[in-house]
Amino acid sequence: MERLISPRVTKEIVKKHGFRFTKSLGQNFLVDENILYKIIDGAEVDKEDMVIEVGPGIGTLTQGVAERAGKVVAVEIDKTLIPILAETLGEQENVEVINADILKIDIHKLIKEKSEGRPVKVIANLPYYVTTPIIMKFLEEKVPIQNIVVMIQKEVADRMQAQPNTKDYGALSVAVQYYCEPEIVARVPKTVFIPQPKIESTVIRLKVLKEPRVKVADEKMLFAVVKAAFGKRRKTLLNALSNSSLNIDKETIKKMLESSGIEEKRRGETLTIEEFAKLADTLCAHI
Ligand code: SAM
Secondary structure, three states: OOOOOOHHHHHHHHHHOOOOOOHHHOOOEEOOHHHHHHHHHHOOOOOOOEEEEEOOOOOHHHHHHHOOOOEEEEEEOOHHHHHHHHHHOOOOOOEEEEEOOOOOOOHHHHHHHHOOOOOEEEEEEOOHHHHHHHHHHHHHOOOOOOEEEEEEEHHHHHHHOOOOOOOOOOHHHHHHHHHEEEEEEEEEOHHHEEOOOOOOEEEEEEEEOOOOOOOOOOHHHHHHHHHHHHHOOOOOHHHHHHOOOOOOOHHHHHHHHHHOOOOOOOOHHHOOHHHHHHHHHHHHHHO
């Protein structure tokens, strides 16, 4: 089979099958070899690995990664792409395509059934409309994976790796960094896709930590505190937390901040993950 990664071949396949792009499924196909290998090299895939690809499209990234991986399982929501994938990837024996919505499948079960004990990595050129839910599904469900290397909207990548005291730092930064070490792999212009999206993209690597970055008594409390702290970014922590869905009175919040060693006038955007964890544990222990 011809290499898919070129504007010419992509256009030919789309035309041949009368494929119609569905904007609402974030269908922007990659046509640049340099970026393709940034994703594949970034994931450090080898013959030992099983790779889960989210949204293979016509199979461009799948074809590239299948040359390096032991096995590739590609999950595609759009059933009109399935016959195309059967043709473009038909000769690649280590590829299995599943027609499903990645948000609806049991990924633990998928890994158990397909991986044969191989280390698992995730790669994708993600549909922009569901980038965060897809990534958070892998992380929150504590799926046993080594890393996730994905092309996503530039602004979302910047938020994922942002540090305290920056404008991009928020609940998403804390959530992603709780589970992972994020690293920007490449900035990507609009011109490498067919059709071209309106936004700039970034390839980011999320190296999944063996244990979450901080140990807490109750993860739900940690994320409730984070949500409350960033819910009202411009307010002091004391005000943001006492007028929030935490439903804890101001006096108690004041005491808890004090015993966590956190100045009540600080804003959520200045807190490190360790400080959020300390505060969440203090609240857990006292209420
Ligand atoms: N991997 C291809 C490439 O790089 O050219 C296609 C990338 S395109 C940005 C995103 C792909 O994800 C599309 O093929 C789309 O149909 C698929 N997709 C969208 N939502 C999905 C979901 N919830 N589950 C699985 N695939 C999805």
